[in-house]
Amino acid sequence: MKVQPVVPRGRVPAVMRRLSRAIDGLDEPAVEKIANDQQEDPFQVLIATLLSAQTRDAVTAAASERLFKKARTPRSMAKLTVNEIQRLIYPVSFYRHKAVHVKRTCEQILTRFGGQVPATMEALLTLPGVGRKTANLVLILAHRSQQNICVDTHVHRISNRLGWAATRTPDQTEHALYRATHRKWWPVVNLYLVTWGQNVCRPVYPLCDSCVIRDLCPRIGVGKVGKSK
Ligand code: SF4
Structure with missing residues (x-):
């Protein structure tokens, strides 16, 4: 794995606080919904x-x-x-x-x-x-662990765009995030970034112009952006 970026102090909490407000009202990821509906x-x-x-x-x-x-x-x-x-x-x-x-x-x-x-x-x-x-x-x-970060394709992509990781695989991103983020955010990294990835920071044509964390995001590797409706 490459040398990992140094994330500016205070950047991660600022992003996570804004995302926690912004995802309110958006559809939650399917597995989160099933977990909630079935009492974990x-x-x-x-x-x-x-x-x-x-x-x-x-x-x-x-x-x-x-x-x-x-x-x-x-x-x-x-x-x-x-x-x-x-x-x-x-x-x-x-x-x-x-x-x-x-x-x-x-x-x-x-x-x-x-x-x-x-x-x-x-x-x-x-x-x-x-x-x-x-x-x-x-x-x-299901087991309410506070020690794990779940990295799927959305978390991997957005972490690299945000400059929290400089990685090629989700497993590398998981390990980079343990170093780049405080453990209080670990259980919700997946919920916040997957929800953002499905709605705003999409794989292609992300909606950067209307993104609530645009001023905190270096948009690493982002090419063309999409237009909000
Ligand atoms: S500014 Fe663009 S690249 Fe950065 S998180 Fe928002 S949508 Fe994604």
Whole structure:
């Protein structure tokens, strides 16, 4: 990893405070919504996060709802066939692979973890299809960890635009953010930046002209910007 940028003192809290106000009223990310609706049920957070990879939020939410209507626990979901799971979660991206991962994850939760979703990074990473992004989100949303940052594509992109990280991968960004931000922000980095990334700091044509943190953002790597409606 390259030498990481030094973030000006006070910059991170100023950005986070403004974003906490600005995201009020915007749609929250699908997995956050599912976590809230299901009282932070670790199993449903885990499965919804597995389904969400490279999939639009509306599709993730609808697929999760269909699947949870059929089976809400590792035991009942493990009884579904891979084909049934595929049919229920289609059209999420990579639904064939994800159906296999869902089934195997349920089986392993039953056989290796006594039916409970594990609460450590090490154990979560042994489950099929679970990477750091999924594990961090489960730890934050379902196990109320204050020690983790969940970095997906939005958090990775915006952190680099803001100059909080100079990284090539989300995993590198996660480690850069542990150094660049105070731990009080770690549990909400994902919620704030994903919501901003879905609505304003979009992958292409970000809406910089109407962005509430424009004066705090060096806009590193940003080309053409979009126009607000
Ligand atoms: S100013 Fe532009 S690049 Fe910076 S956070 Fe806002 S939308 Fe993103």
